[in-house]
Amino acid sequence: MIEAQLWKPAADKNVRCELCNQFCLIEQGARGKCGVRENHDGRLMSLSADKVAAMNLDPIEKKPLYHFLPGTTSLSIGTPGCTMACQFCQNYSLSMPPKQGDEVRGERITPEVIVETALRYGAASISYTYSEPTIFFELAEPCAKLAIDKGLKNVWVSNGYMSDKCLDRLRDIIHAANIDLKAFNDDFYRNICDARLKPVLKNIVSIKKMGWWLELTTLLIPGMNDSDEELRGMAAYIRDDVGADTPWHISRFHPTYKLTTKPITPVERLERAWEIGKEAGLKYVYVGNVPGHVSDHTTCPECGCLCLDRSGFSVTSNAIKDGKCPECGLEIPGVGLSGEAGKNRAAKGRKSDAGRRPSI
Ligand code: SF4
Structure with a gap:
């Protein structure tokens, strides 16, 4: 402590x-x-600045980040607790116990050990993730600074509810983020997540302006945040306030925690959301949590060329050259997307280690 x-x-x-x-x-x-x-x-x-409750070597695609160092691994850490209280939390066994007064569990750790572990396993980055990284800021900040000194990147996977002061402290030490856009109405945030929509929308725009690589994720819950009207509003906000180049992951809900009576999101609803995103002019929309789905690939929005092929969380082929579509030369937005660079990092990152729980 x-x-x-x-x-x-x-x-x-x-x-x-x-x-x-x-x-x-x-x-x-x-x-x-x-x-x-x-x-x-x-x-x-x-109570969470000196311990981690989860640490794994994950493919960066699992965060999900599809346009940031594809094919590399990211040492991913998380601690118990969360700044929201989503009734559909897919990680509630980690996020909820301390909120109910339980002990904050975890293994004692230091930033030095985290960074040394990332280097030992050949990770290209460290991801602050699983629950909500804001709540272990006192661990993440020194860890991210040390990671930069050692040539690693830092990834923030978050509900986007940090304060302005917190975001300002993170400004120069985080390179990429995946932020949840859980819904596009304040009632949902208030009643289902014990939070508010406005600060999340504001932070998403701030992060984009700060120059981090940014991708967004929406977990689509049947009957709760998946109406055409709500999705159109969300897509228009992304296009107009964040940028049409921003990848949007529409992810499948599985019943859990307090929403066990809701069904799994039908694939047709996910595909409808995908269509709405594309109709709004978003260039990179992905359906998540549906293994093998055709929209898991990155295609060139100009000529339709298959630029980057994935299977699950693995990159199976990458035709991007110098950050551009190999057919028409359109620049594909992202960081370190080129096939050769990705291959080198993947080799360094020992893809066979991906999914392992590293020993510390
Ligand atoms: S303001 Fe946020 S981080 Fe601080 S105690 Fe409350 S929930 Fe936790």
């Missing part, structure tokens, strides 16, 4: 946390909504 950052004292030894948009006012002895920041006699302490 270490003293948290980004908080200020309040009256009667309460504290105000300024790490995320919940801006919790926390009484002595109590925790914030995330469950991992606790008021100890007027000082805010982080």
